Amino acid sequence: MPKRTDIQKILIIGAGPIIIGQACEFDYSGTQACKALKEEGYTVILLNSNPATIMTDPETADRTYVEPVTPEVLEKIIEKERPDAILPTLGGQTALNTAVAVAKNGVLERYGVELIGASLDAIEKAEDRTLFKQAMAKIGVDVPRSGLAHSYEEAMEIIESVGFPAIIRPSFTMGGSGGGIAYNREEYEAMALAGIDASPTNEILIEESIIGWKEFELEVMRDTADNVVIICSIENFDAMGVHTGDSITVAPAQTLTDKEYQILRDASIKIIREIGVDTGGSNIQFGINPIDGRLAVIEMNPRVSRSSALASKATGFPIAKIAAKLSIGYTLDEIPNDITRETFASFEPTIDYVVTKIPRFTFEKFPQADSTLTTQMKSVGEAMSIGRTFKESLQKGLRSMEIGSYGFESRLFSSPQEWGRPLSDAEQELLNTKLHVPNWERIWFIADAFRANMDIAQIHSVTRIDPWFLFQIQQIVEMEEGLVKLADLPLDDAEWPALLRDAKQNGFSDRRLAQLFGKTEDEVRQLRHSFGIRPVYKRVDTCGAEFVAHTPYLYSTYETECEAMPTDRKKIMILGGGPNRIGQGIEFDYCCVHGVMALAADGYETIMVNCNPETVSTDYDTSDRLYFEPLTFEDVLEIVHIEKPLGVIVQFGGQTPLKLAVALEQAGVPILGTTPDAIDRAEDRERFQALLFKLNLLQPDNGLARSFDEAEKIAERIGYPVVVRPSYVLGGRAMEIVYHVDALRSYMQNAVQASPDHPILVDKFLVHAIEVDVDALSDGRDVVIGGIMQHIEEAGIHSGDSACALPPFSLKPTIVDEIRRQTRELALELGVVGLMNIQFAVKDDTIYLLEVNPRASRTVPFVSKATNRQLAKLAAQVMAGKTLDELGIRDEIIPSYVSVKEAVFPFVKFPGVDTLLGPEMKSTGEVMGIDTNFYQAFAKSQLAAGVHLPVKGNVFVSLKDGDKQTFIEPARRLVAGGFNLVATRGTAAFLESNGLPVTAINKVKEGRPHCVDALKSKEIAMVFNTTFGPHSVADSYSIRRTALMNNIAYYTTLEGIIAAVDAVLSLGREKLDVVPLQEYYARQ
């Protein structure tokens, strides 16, 4: 069918900020959708609050609203733009929920807007458990047995049919709290009653436990002509019970016979038809009982999902792009397959390699969080790897994680000589726990279990992981045992080439081999190269080589035929950022993609290297050539060897590629832009101090401690509070502010192990200093400021976790000018070619330098969106040799409007974790609010971050003494604006004595009803809570946690509180206006 001509304007909803469970994959899918629809001549309107996305680039859509993704804002945009249709299936659950809200409240009907992709009925049928269950019964597809209970009696009746173990899920509790698994009647009775109590609707879902079953997913697509195809099957390494986002997953399914696979396929087709997803992609999850093959469908996402992104990258079939084209009426047989060019999208990809996805966790950031893997997703990113066997794919996956693993390093044994020795009781217990309780390290412990002489049956019985996967790990362990014996083999032995080739074919990294052989990585590499053992590169082609692949989407393997076919064009390679983690996420992928765009426009062939399947950078049509490979020195060096690029760009992908810079340069790889030496000069503490001394710039007093004694001496010299952290840290890892010698001792003893090799940095902490972030661009001769951002929160809160405004909202012009001057001096002295980010602190009109990073920073996309100057593109051009002058970049752009960036946190996913901010970065994503004044822009940023800003009601205040005085003025404004103040006794007395009306309320320990009761009963609209010292932190923990779980706006820093006061007042005064980026830019 030809495309629809009855619609011209389509609104696409993006996913908003990166959160756990919703990451860059929706930028990838949304960007594909925008491009696909624009290509077809439709006017595309976009709503997305996340500035760090390619989809919010002003060129991607026609009208780009960087505004909060809420039903209210969506309605305003619909009113203003009058789109013909909304495509809600490419922006994750956020987009779907927002679209459902405007469909249900009559907005779509009122403005005559159609939902395309999936109808409201289909969405509800897929998402509502009862409707879904009924639909499955209708088509004869099994679901786990279940029932809803509202009373003890009902619960007892349902358990008869469900049986044990049973899962109890209270309805409408955030994060599934109050639920659990009951293994017997006694446990069940207690849990059922507690669950009914915990649920606001007094309802629990009781479900048959299929924990331990095998888990599979199918990616399905359907078009308007009712053609249905399966794009990819995925098998979970971890059995049911671990969220698929937290499981290691493998494509295609490995342990299904055709008979069983076809049952899944038939069921998937029936399901997508019955649910009624008209066009586009869906993801369906199944459990299969390993004993008898019985199947149960777990859930269906009536939209493009994280798994769709993985399936797209795993097969080369661009699901989101095709989904967008199907939504406007094309059928699968009308859409060409870009890779083969001669075939169409109406087929099912077949692959001739094995894809492994491994999730990346950051539990080290949340020490209080329970790191057990459950049905609640906890991972923050993932890496994907491709190999010709599972063993190769898995081992490549492990080294793609960038957690210091290069294979199956032992967790239990200190050297290979110990393998097989009897375990101590404690070790045995640790091993049993690590196998039995799902956790992120389990895969390494499985290898150790084999080394401890456990067999497949034993390991299977505790892990429930399919024996096929266990066997593969056992084979790797056995190979390792063989490889260890080669340590003494003379280097000229004729056995070497075959043995080494065999090891490489099974995915062993040089580094792991070096550990096994007792050699260095370099020695292993030299030995390998001396035998001519190098990887070949194969193409991902959707078709198992049946047709010629025209897209150089490549992965390495150790076989005979290489399909890389490098060109002799002038080419530049860009190294990506690897798996997302807190501190290194989509912002860096954005920079990489922009680098690629700019260099391609300048006529270079662009080569992308990355292993993150969620990203735009790993879309095969982003760069000219894509290498889906781990970002290790070994893997990158081999690609350089085959491609021989003019240069490699390491400054866009965050720390990951930056860490490789020195080694790559030493290996003779040309690094473009700022030299590795300049990078080192900024990162090495002593060299950096020399630099500051030379330029006569200030930094907070500091010292380097290699022991507690040294640290204590430094702290005494510079005065408490001090900031302590290990040298060379990422994202504020293990960084703390210490107010007292006891805390310093505890930090030095517990948090970090200081040693001569790993000294601890001790800095004077500047209390109530204003932090300023600067992004600048230099070609080595000229320096242009990209943007100056004033943080809302005081210095000491990690810059990634602070809100910030561009342009600055309260800094004196003279200070800003001085910051400009210092930025220039630093850039020129370091010889920056490309991007640079500097963090300053301003206290009492004195400027201190906190940090210099001569690379793309997390704020580059925000600054680019705020100023309409795409810094990463310019930086790439500069690195490739152009001057800023040639590019016409001379002056800083200072916008006439205000942009505010706010961070978004994962606290809700981690029960037991406090929400206080500090020097350790904890946010997963960011949003942007734009408006003509700071307060309205800040208010938008809060709404976009999911904060429910009230315009009236009770504000609960509990402040530390130091903050009380400053709060008087804002408190007056609040009261004048119609808010009521509620405070704990100390704060209440203080406010009253300053003539403010305030209601006193009990602290938690003062008896009920207390402030937490008030929060739970929704009497409080907003919480202001600052704390000092561990006691006060512990006392007020339940306040912050309750506010979080009940979705009540809360602020925990004085500066945040003041901004929030003016934001809520501003929201009360002015109506929220929505304006697309393109209009803001035109005003400049």
Place this chain on the structure above:
Amino acid sequence: MKAILALADGRVFIGKAFGARGEVTGEVVFNTSMTGYQEILTDPSYCGEIVTMTYPLIGNCGINPEDVESGRPHLSGFIVKEACPYPSNWRSTMTLDDYLKQNNIVGIQGIDTRSLVRHIRDNGAQTGIISSIDLDPASLVQKARKAPSIVGHDLVQEVTCKEAYHWTEGPWKLGEGYQQAGEMRYKVIAYDFGIKRNILRNLVSIGCDVTVVPASTPASEVLAMKPDGVFLSNGPGDPEPVVYAQENIRQLLGKVPIFGICLGHQLLALALGGRTYKLKFGHRGGNQPVQRKSEGQVEITSQNHGFAVDGDAIKDAAVLTHINLNDNTIEGLEHCQVPAFSVQYHPEASPGPHDARYLFDRFAALMDKHRKSLV
């Protein structure tokens, strides 16, 4: 233990022996299905062929007694990247390697199968040899060159049954295994040119009382059994030399409804005066898109053929009902006057998708209609 695959054009691959030790020649082809190796091994249509699986890991689910399409493997040799010695599946009873040894099928693993597939794709399917006895590449290439081509060779004779037999087993169901026949509404004679059991099971499922007869059974004998319909099965190799079958079909046309699959489809086309030709490397896999020309609907199909029907010569006799969307080759035809239709692909699947099961119902409808026309 070392094994070598040599192609007639001189390309040599060195790998490891698996399955039976020995030496075999055959036409080297590839199959892109990711599941269903056991069905592929036992599909008689692979007689005379050395099959390469494009998916690298084969044998993961082992071998079970149920997933067979005939009594034994029929292919000449089997090529995989990595055969799994430790299968995991609730129905598995033995490893792939043991099964191949038991059935004397020579295999090779550990070669760059993608490179081999690309070579076949670019240069066409050709004769090859696998050996774990003779490890001299030059000698093997010579042997491959001397080995007979499958073109012009009647391979049906090697796989057809010796005597007629009755079939009552229905399709497989999870938890129940193979179903027993229910109500028998049609008497169907199935010509065995190398028939896959799942075709028979599907015929049983639509109510057929099936008698399978040898490929050379004269039309008169078939008609004497007074069938409601005649089925022309799949089978190996080149349809052209199977002239006796073409002649029988000509005699049956118009007298009884006919349904043909794969080789049966090609033989029907030849019987109608059509022509067949050899494809460069054939279609073998479970992801081939076929369009029903009447409705435009696309079916994902299971295919296994090296020859195809040339549409021009039968334009007047038959309607071309289905085409392959990858290369526009003919996938189905229907006689203009008499009740006879056929498809090039495998609606019985096994292995592969079930999108085309409706064709069996169409056969039943055709038999109903024909029966009514006789009354």
